[in-house]
Amino acid sequence: MDHANDTLYLQIAERIAHPIRSGTLARGERIPSVRELARQQGVSLSTVVQAYRTLEDARLIEARPRSGYFVAARAPRPPEPEPSRPPADSQPVDVSSLGAQVMQLATDPRFLSFGAACPSGELFAQDRVRRAVSRAAQRHRATLCQYPIGPGNEQLRRAIARYAMGLGCQLDARELLVTNGCLEAISLCLRAVTQPGDVVALESPSYFGFLEILESMHLRALEIPTHPRTGLSLDALQLAFDTQPVKAVLAVPTLSNPIGASMPLAERKRLAQMVAERGIPLIEDVLYNDLAEQDDRRRAVKSFDTTGHVMVCGSFSKTVAPGIRLGWVEAGRWGAQVRRLKAVHSGGHTELLELAMADLLTQAGSESAYRQLRATIAARVDEARGLIAESFPRGTRVTDPAGGYILWVELPPGSDSLALFHACLAEHICFAPGTMFSATDRYRRCLRLGVGGRWDAEQRAGLRRIGELARAMLG
Ligand SMILES: Cc1ncc(COP(=O)(O)O)c(C=O)c1O
Incomplete structure (x- = not known):
């Protein structure tokens, strides 16, 4: 032709x-x-x-x-991946340095990146954030020359307690601890409830940042079968409790990373009951709850916790301002240990930024800003799924998350996402290969695509190009 x-x-x-x-x-x-x-x-x-x-x-x-x-009445969409089936035993964690490489390329302007799990700057209310920071600098000049001591600025802790009511939680500001993002909150919780060699149960596939933390603490990962829509299989978790020495559960019940699953409300309640019955701490990551499309998926497992076994960790990195780098934890019955660990390991934060965040959280309009963010990324995710349907190999599966900007793609048998990753790097396109998301050698046919970043004709062409290369590699 x-x-x-x-x-x-x-x-x-x-x-x-x-x-x-x-x-x-x-x-x-x-x-x-x-x-x-x-x-x-x-x-x-x-x-x-x-x-x-x-x-x-x-x-x-x-x-x-x-x-x-x-x-067409409904745009074509590929089927979703099947629930995961990780091995029944725990594994030591030895993750590669791929995570660091992918994150570095996510900010390299020479690359079209689908590697990051974060919205790009223009999706945040940047002017509002800048104004809050300069207001705090004007009003609280003295704080820069004072040591920040204690669990975090009181105004911010009160603002977080009020914010957490939107997650269905009644938290006492005195029990809240401000942290350096959500990851520090999670590390502190793990440190408080485990010893090297202990087994931690988590979703499979799971966020590579969690695997890196487990590796650094010499903890074993017990990956639990996870459904792409409804998340952790609680039956499988129950079996793990019965057969394995599980010391903690680490879960993202809303929009888990990378598969974007969100647990139904009844399952959240059952999870809170299960950990209370067994006396096993649940470290709950609520980082993405504000991005969930349905109200009931925003409700935290912590809201069902009557015994203090849920340690809830959050941050504002994905919704307010990643650069302010503030998170929080309410660690239930382990609160005192977590506060002590924080004081010993890193101390307090720049109070000016804490005050700016308190201001941002209490301003009117936060909810409508989240709504706007959700709508923008929902349209984008839909478009990206359509592009995948058109350009990726026949037989490709892709998740359909109820919120967020992360897609998990499973290529057809015979594909190798690591080889595809290298072929894409050669063309200055980057994504996160599936093997990053497991302590086992799983998910070799999978890739995580973050579509929250830049979104223009070039980026769309980059997404199509990944599909073309995947097709070419399959022959
Ligand atoms: C599930 C999950 N938890 C925690 C984090 C890190 O959060 P923060 O930047 O607040 O430390 C991420 C970042 O991508 C994430 O996906």
């Missing part, structure tokens, strides 16, 4: 596909007839026919007898 015509019909197809994916052309809406479009675009009828055939194959449009062409 003639190459110029080959790309022309694809260009025409893309001119229709783009407004469908972005929602400008709504589902079921009529699109121009072949004749109309040929005239509008100044191309031949056969080019438009070919373009429409491509759009039909991608299930973006459909022909209705004697009526013309319409935007």
Whole structure:
């Protein structure tokens, strides 16, 4: 086939596909007839026919007898991955340095990156954040020349306690500890309740930052089967409690990273009961709760905790301002140990930033800012799933998370996401290969794609290119 015509019909197809994916052309809406479009675009009828055939194959449009062409009632979406099936035994953790490489490339302007699990700057209310910081600097000049001692600025702890009511939790500000992001909160909790060699149960696949912490503390990972929609299998966790010396559970019940699962409300309650019955601490990461689309998925397991076995950890890195680098923990019955560990290991924070964060949390409009963020990223995730459906190999599976900006893609049998990773790096495209998310040699066919970063024509082309390379590698 003639190459110029080959790309022309694809260009025409893309001119229709783009407004469908972005929602400008709504589902079921009529699109121009072949004749109309040929005239509008100044191309031949056969080019438009070919373009429409491509759009039909991608299930973006459909022909209705004697009526013309319409935007398909539902955009094509690949199936979701099956629940994970990790081994039943715990493993020592020895993760590679891939995580550091992926994170470094996420900020390298020469790369199109799908590596980071964080929104890009323009998705945050940057001006509001800057104003809060300069207001704090004006009003609290003395704090920079004073040692910050204790569990964190009281105003901020009160603001966090109020904020946590939105997660269904009644927390006492005196029991809250301000931390350096969510990761420090989690490290402190693990340190308080485990010894080297202990077994920690967690989702599979799980956030590589958790695996790195376990490795640094010489803890063993017991990966628990996890469903891409509903999260940790509580039956599997119960079995693990019965057969393995589990010392702690580390879970992200809302929008777990990387599969974006969110536990149903009844399961959250059951999890709180299970850990209370066994006396096993649950370290609950609520970092992504504000990004969940459904209200009941925003409610923390901690809200069902009546015995103090849930240690709840959060931060504002994904919703307010990652650069302020503040998180928090309410560690239940281990509160005193966690506070002591924090004082010994890192002490307090820049109080100015704590005051700015307290200001930001208590300003009117936070909820509408979260709503706006959720809507923007939902449209983007939908578009990215559509691009994956069109350009990745047949048989690819992809998650359909109810919020957040992370997609977990499972390529068809015979694929190797690590080889794909290297092929993409050679073209200055980066993503997180699946093997980063397990202490075992699993998920070699998987990749995590973060679509919260830059989002423009080049980035979309980068996503398609990953799919093309994956197809080419499969032959
Ligand atoms: C599940 C999860 N917990 C914690 C973190 C780190 O949070 P922070 O930046 O607040 O330390 C991340 C970052 O991606 C994450 O995905």
